Amino acid sequence: MAPYEQFPNNKKIIFVGKMGTGKSSLTNMLVQGDLYTQNIREVSDSAASVTSEVKVVDGRNWTACDTVGLGEMQGKSNESADPAMRLLVRVLEEGQRGFHYIAYVIKQDRLQTKEHYELFELFKATFQGAEDNFILVVTHCPNPKWVTNNREIITQTFGNIPVVTCDFPFDADDISYRRQERLDSLPKFEAQLAALPRSPIVLKLSFKETATVVVQQKFTNSLEEFLRVGKSIVELVLSVLIPFLNVYSW
Template sequence: MASYEPSPSTKKIIFVGKRGAGKSSLTNMLVQGDLYAQNIREVSDSAASVTSEVTVVDGRNWTACDTVGLGEMQGKGDQSADPAMQLLVRVLEEGQRGFHYIAYVVKQERLQTKEHHELFELFKSTFQGAEENFILVVTHCPNPKWVTNNREIIIQTFGNIPVVTCDFPFDADDLSYRRQERLDSLPKFEA
């Protein structure tokens, strides 16, 4: 993989999380500014994962690293937690370093689970020493008050790291109001 040197105004972010959390959608929103029928990174609402490798893409003053899903059973496109992190570490060692943000991505759901705790511990140990760059991104979260209402649980599960919420709804009809909802959510994420 070729090394990429971002311009001083380019922000670099890496997305890590479970399959289906929204990592590819976040990547597309940052580098494209919206979601389309044909995206830079394939997205799906199916039960199967579509991301099977670590991919770095850039656009709109962002360089985003989309990663494989963590904590899944091996199969088509899935990586168990250990092989997924090993792949991620290998990519980082090959020159894809210097991320401004290291984002742990979760869907708005019950967060106090053993799986979330174990995967976040794996995330922290993989990126040990870069804790000041950690952010928690809560996807499928149209109401930012959800974070305030669940702050204690978030801190217990993920620690006291910055939290960003976003909701990038996309459906087959791609209705104009959905496009507007995505555009309204993007500045909140980029802030």
């Protein structure tokens, strides 16, 4: 496959997100144009297939970085909030590639989870300084109106970043199944990206600083929750005791 420098209109995108959200399928569709029995990046129609490495691949007019799913790797070090993100940072620092799009990927039916909020906080801290290139990619989403219908919770969880949708139906046992739908959906996906022109950003990341920011934020959130609950308990106790204090007061 030709190196990305040979494509004059080459766009570069990195996919980050949990296991089973479709990062590898997105990578294959952009660089190959379709999904096959043997792909550049292994894909599965279940969440059992786990990407265990970070790899940048080139094809068509795209350079795509497929990453280890957040939360997939169990680490023993306390330096990092997520070993998968630490691995990603190392690969990006070694490659020094610029990316037009830094995509956090979710699956349509997995939107309403607290875990997404926490992982996206880690995502933002890790890619601090590249916020202008952030996008949210929603996979397994054949109807773009889904974004409008779920705008409130999307904003609450991810803020006001651009949202791009796609649906690349795939059956590992029958790759021809709904193939035309896949082929039709690809240009629609690319058109949404083209409508969001971005200049490439070379990511300069430090995971130790990132981990510290995230840990501090989680501590702050926990403390605020503790104080809120504590205040409620105190108010409840006082509401019970005050009538007795009034009765027995001199």
